[in-house]
Amino acid sequence: MLQRIRENWVRPALFFGNNPISLAGGAITSAAGVAMIGFWLLDIFARPTVNPYLGIIFFLILPGLFVFGLALIPAGVFLRRKKLQKTGQIPAQFPKIDFNDRMFRHGLDIVLVATILNLLVVSVATYRGAAYMDSPQFCGQSCHVMHPEYTAYKVSAHSHVACADCHIGSGAASYFKAKVNGTKQLLEVSFHPIAGVSKHMPDYPTPIPSPVQNLRPAREICEGCHTPARFIGEKLLVKSNFADDEKNTETQSVVVLHLGGRDSLSHLTGIHGVHLGHIEYVSTDNTRTTIPWVQRRNEDGSVTDFSTSAAKGAVQQGERRVMDCIDCHNRAAHTMQTxxxxxxxxxxxxxxxxxxxxxxxxxxxxxxxxxxxxxxxxxxxxxxxxxxxxxxxxxxxxxxxxxxxxxxxxxxxxxxxxxxxxxKVNWGTHPNHIGHMSYPGCFRCHDGDHTAKGGKAITQDCAACHNLLAVDESKPKVLADLGIQ
Ligand code: HEC
Ligand code: HEC
Ligand code: HEC
Ligand code: HEC
Ligand code: HEC
Structure with a gap:
C-alpha cells in the first residue's frame, strides 16, 4: 500500500512539481503564510488598533494570495505533465526515491509538516476572514458608503452590537445571501467614479434606501437580546427645549410613558403590550409614513379594520406588513435626529x-x-x-x-x-417613528382619522400613551418634587 502510494503519487508529484510555476506558488504561499502568522501573533500579544484598511490586507488579500499560491502548485504540476506528454518526454520510471538518503527523508518530512501547517493556516484564515467581514470595522469603516449609519451607530445604545447581529441571520444561507449582496455593493462602490460618466456602470444609491426591505423579522433580530414580554411598566422621559430668544430660554417637558409589556398575570398592557398582538397595515410611500389602512386581530379571532377617511375602508395598494419592533424602533441603531x-x-x-x-x-x-x-x-x-x-x-x-x-x-x-x-443624507432624510413631535411616528395611525366601521377611531387621547406631567414649563415643579432638579 505505502509502496503503491510512493510509486504512483509521491514520485510523479516530486518529478512534475519541479517547475517554475509550482515553485513560485510555494514561495507565494510561504511568504503570505509567514506574514499572516506574524500579524496574528502581533494581534494576540500586542493588540494594535486595527486600521480597517490593514484589515483588508491581512484578512482578505493575504489569505487570497495564500490560497492562490497553493493553487499554483497543482496547476504547475498539471501544466508540466501536459507539456511533457505532448513531447512524449514522460519517463516510464520516475526517478527513484531513496529512503536511505537522509537528505530526501528530511525533505519529505518538511513537505509533510508544511502541508499540515498550510491546512491550519487556511482554516484559521478562513475563520478570521469571515469574522472580520462581519465586524463593524469592516461593514462600517472600510466602506465609506456606510459612513452615515456607522457614525450614528457609534453613538447609539447598540454601539457594542455587531452590524451582522442585526443585518445578517445565522445559518449558511443568509450568510451567503449577505455576502452576494455585499459583493454587488462593493462593485457598485468600485465603479462609482466611472458611473458618473457612463450610465452603463453599476452605481450605489445615495442615500442608501431605508427601510431595509430584506431585513429579517424583528422577532428574530431584536428578540435574541430583548424579551418583548419583559414588563417595563412606566418610563419617565424628560426633554429640554431652548427658545430662539437672546437668553435661549429653557423649558422642559416631563412625560410618563405607559410602556407596559406582559404583566405578572400574563396580560398584555400599555404601548408594548397592545402592539405585540397582531396588527397589520398597508403603507403607500417608501418610508412607511403614509398608512391608509390598519387591521387589528382581536383576541376572539375577529378582525377590526381601520382606515382613513380618504381610503373609505378599502384595502389599499402598497406594502403590507405585520407590525413589529422596527415599525416604532426603526432607527434603533442609527438615529438621525432633527x-x-x-x-x-x-x-x-x-x-x-x-x-x-x-x-x-x-x-x-x-x-x-x-x-x-x-x-x-x-x-x-x-x-x-x-x-x-x-x-x-x-x-x-x-x-x-x-x-x-x-x-x-x-x-x-x-x-x-x-x-x-x-x-445625500440630510436633516429629515431618515424619519424616526418613535414619537410624534418631530415626525408623524405614532400619529401615522393614531391621528384620529383612522376609523373602524362603527366609527371607533385608533385613539389620539394623550392619556392613552402617557401622563403629561409638564409641557414646556420653565423649571417644572414636578422635577423638583422628584428630586431631579
Ligand atoms: C440593533 C440592530 C442594528 C445594528 C447593530 C445595526 N443596524 Fe443597521 N439597521 C437596523 C435597522 C432596524 C435598520 C432598518 C431601518 C428601517 O428599515 O427602517 C437598519 C438600516 C441600515 C441601513 C439602511 C439605511 C438606513 O439608514 O436606514 C444601513 C446601510 C445599515 N443599517 C448599516 C449598518 C451598519 C454598517 C452597521 C454596523 C456598523 C449596522 N447597520 C448596525 C438595525 C441595526
Ligand atoms: C446583540 C444584542 C442586541 C440586539 C440584537 C438588539 N439589541 Fe437593543 N440593546 C442591546 C443592548 C446591549 C442595549 C443597551 C442597554 C443599555 O444601555 O442599558 C440595547 C438597548 C436598546 C434600546 C434602549 C436604548 C435606546 O436606544 O433608547 C432599545 C429601544 C433597543 N435596544 C431596541 C432594539 C431593537 C428594536 C432591536 C432589533 C432591531 C434590538 N434592540 C436589537 C442589545 C441588543
Ligand atoms: C408601538 C410602538 C412600539 C413597538 C411596536 C415596540 N416598541 Fe419598544 N418602545 C416604544 C416606545 C415609545 C418606547 C419608549 C421610548 C423612549 O424611551 O424614548 C420603547 C422602549 C423600548 C425599550 C427601552 C426600554 C427602557 O427600559 O428604556 C426597549 C428595550 C424596547 N422598547 C424594545 C422593543 C422590542 C424588542 C420590540 C419588539 C418586540 C419593541 N420594543 C416594540 C415603542 C414600541
Ligand atoms: C400601524 C399603525 C400603528 C402605529 C404606527 C402605532 N399604533 Fe398604537 N395602536 C394601533 C392599533 C390598531 C391599536 C388598537 C386600536 C383599538 O383597538 O382601538 C393601537 C393601540 C394603541 C394603544 C392602546 C390604546 C387604548 O385605547 O388602550 C396605545 C397606548 C398605543 N397604541 C400607543 C402607540 C404608540 C406610543 C405608538 C408610537 C410609538 C403607536 N401606538 C403607533 C396601531 C398603531
Ligand atoms: C399613540 C400614543 C401617543 C399619543 C396619542 C400622544 N402621544 Fe405624546 N408621546 C408619545 C410618545 C411615544 C412620546 C415619547 C417620544 C420619545 O420617546 O421621544 C411622546 C412624547 C410627548 C411629549 C414630550 C416629548 C417632546 O419631544 O417634547 C409631549 C409634550 C407630548 N407627547 C404631548 C402629547 C399631547 C399633547 C398629546 C395629545 C394631543 C399626545 N402627546 C398624544 C405618544 C403619544
Whole structure:
C-alpha cells in the first residue's frame, strides 16, 4: 500500500512539481503564510488598533494570495505533465526515491509538516476572514458608503452590537445571501467614479434606501437580546427645549410613558403590550409614513379594520406588513435626529453653552445651511459662529472666547453625526417613528382619522400613551418634587 502510494503519487508529484510555476506558488504561499502568522501573533500579544484598511490586507488579500499560491502548485504540476506528454518526454520510471538518503527523508518530512501547517493556516484564515467581514470595522469603516449609519451607530445604545447581529441571520444561507449582496455593493462602490460618466456602470444609491426591505423579522433580530414580554411598566422621559430668544430660554417637558409589556398575570398592557398582538397595515410611500389602512386581530379571532377617511375602508395598494419592533424602533441603531432635537440635546448637555446669547437661533441657522461636503461644514460652522459674535457681541467674544470655540465644536459634532452631504443624507432624510413631535411616528395611525366601521377611531387621547406631567414649563415643579432638579 505505502509502496503503491510512493510509486504512483509521491514520485510523479516530486518529478512534475519541479517547475517554475509550482515553485513560485510555494514561495507565494510561504511568504503570505509567514506574514499572516506574524500579524496574528502581533494581534494576540500586542493588540494594535486595527486600521480597517490593514484589515483588508491581512484578512482578505493575504489569505487570497495564500490560497492562490497553493493553487499554483497543482496547476504547475498539471501544466508540466501536459507539456511533457505532448513531447512524449514522460519517463516510464520516475526517478527513484531513496529512503536511505537522509537528505530526501528530511525533505519529505518538511513537505509533510508544511502541508499540515498550510491546512491550519487556511482554516484559521478562513475563520478570521469571515469574522472580520462581519465586524463593524469592516461593514462600517472600510466602506465609506456606510459612513452615515456607522457614525450614528457609534453613538447609539447598540454601539457594542455587531452590524451582522442585526443585518445578517445565522445559518449558511443568509450568510451567503449577505455576502452576494455585499459583493454587488462593493462593485457598485468600485465603479462609482466611472458611473458618473457612463450610465452603463453599476452605481450605489445615495442615500442608501431605508427601510431595509430584506431585513429579517424583528422577532428574530431584536428578540435574541430583548424579551418583548419583559414588563417595563412606566418610563419617565424628560426633554429640554431652548427658545430662539437672546437668553435661549429653557423649558422642559416631563412625560410618563405607559410602556407596559406582559404583566405578572400574563396580560398584555400599555404601548408594548397592545402592539405585540397582531396588527397589520398597508403603507403607500417608501418610508412607511403614509398608512391608509390598519387591521387589528382581536383576541376572539375577529378582525377590526381601520382606515382613513380618504381610503373609505378599502384595502389599499402598497406594502403590507405585520407590525413589529422596527415599525416604532426603526432607527434603533442609527438615529438621525432633527436639527432642533439634536441642538436641544447638545445644549442640555452643555456641549453648546446656553450662556451664549442667541446661540440657539444662530446655531440652528448654521446647522441648517447648505454645505457641499463635511469638510466645508467643519470649517464654515465654527468660522461663522465666531464671526457672528465678533460683529454682534464683541463683549461676549472678549470675555468667553473658549465658550464660543466649544460651541463651534459642539455644533460641528451635531452636524457631522446627523448630516452626510456626500451620501445625500440630510436633516429629515431618515424619519424616526418613535414619537410624534418631530415626525408623524405614532400619529401615522393614531391621528384620529383612522376609523373602524362603527366609527371607533385608533385613539389620539394623550392619556392613552402617557401622563403629561409638564409641557414646556420653565423649571417644572414636578422635577423638583422628584428630586431631579
Ligand atoms: C440593533 C440592530 C442594528 C445594528 C447593530 C445595526 N443596524 Fe443597521 N439597521 C437596523 C435597522 C432596524 C435598520 C432598518 C431601518 C428601517 O428599515 O427602517 C437598519 C438600516 C441600515 C441601513 C439602511 C439605511 C438606513 O439608514 O436606514 C444601513 C446601510 C445599515 N443599517 C448599516 C449598518 C451598519 C454598517 C452597521 C454596523 C456598523 C449596522 N447597520 C448596525 C438595525 C441595526
Ligand atoms: C446583540 C444584542 C442586541 C440586539 C440584537 C438588539 N439589541 Fe437593543 N440593546 C442591546 C443592548 C446591549 C442595549 C443597551 C442597554 C443599555 O444601555 O442599558 C440595547 C438597548 C436598546 C434600546 C434602549 C436604548 C435606546 O436606544 O433608547 C432599545 C429601544 C433597543 N435596544 C431596541 C432594539 C431593537 C428594536 C432591536 C432589533 C432591531 C434590538 N434592540 C436589537 C442589545 C441588543
Ligand atoms: C408601538 C410602538 C412600539 C413597538 C411596536 C415596540 N416598541 Fe419598544 N418602545 C416604544 C416606545 C415609545 C418606547 C419608549 C421610548 C423612549 O424611551 O424614548 C420603547 C422602549 C423600548 C425599550 C427601552 C426600554 C427602557 O427600559 O428604556 C426597549 C428595550 C424596547 N422598547 C424594545 C422593543 C422590542 C424588542 C420590540 C419588539 C418586540 C419593541 N420594543 C416594540 C415603542 C414600541
Ligand atoms: C400601524 C399603525 C400603528 C402605529 C404606527 C402605532 N399604533 Fe398604537 N395602536 C394601533 C392599533 C390598531 C391599536 C388598537 C386600536 C383599538 O383597538 O382601538 C393601537 C393601540 C394603541 C394603544 C392602546 C390604546 C387604548 O385605547 O388602550 C396605545 C397606548 C398605543 N397604541 C400607543 C402607540 C404608540 C406610543 C405608538 C408610537 C410609538 C403607536 N401606538 C403607533 C396601531 C398603531
Ligand atoms: C399613540 C400614543 C401617543 C399619543 C396619542 C400622544 N402621544 Fe405624546 N408621546 C408619545 C410618545 C411615544 C412620546 C415619547 C417620544 C420619545 O420617546 O421621544 C411622546 C412624547 C410627548 C411629549 C414630550 C416629548 C417632546 O419631544 O417634547 C409631549 C409634550 C407630548 N407627547 C404631548 C402629547 C399631547 C399633547 C398629546 C395629545 C394631543 C399626545 N402627546 C398624544 C405618544 C403619544
Amino acid at each position: 436639527a432642533e432635537d439634536a441642538l436641544n440635546r447638545a445644549m442640555a448637555e452643555g456641549a453648546v453653552s446656553p450662556e451664549l446669547p442667541w446661540v440657539h437661533k444662530k446655531g440652528l441657522e448654521l446647522l441648517k445651511a447648505n454645505y457641499a461636503t463635511e469638510a466645508e461644514a467643519r470649517t464654515k460652522i465654527p468660522e461663522q459662529l465666531t464671526a457672528f459674535y465678533r460683529s454682534e457681541h464683541p463683549d461676549v467674544l472678549a470675555v468667553k472666547p473658549q465658550l464660543v470655540q466649544a460651541a463651534g465644536d459642539g455644533l460641528v459634532t451635531v452636524f457631522t453625526t446627523n448630516v452626510f452631504p456626500e451620501m
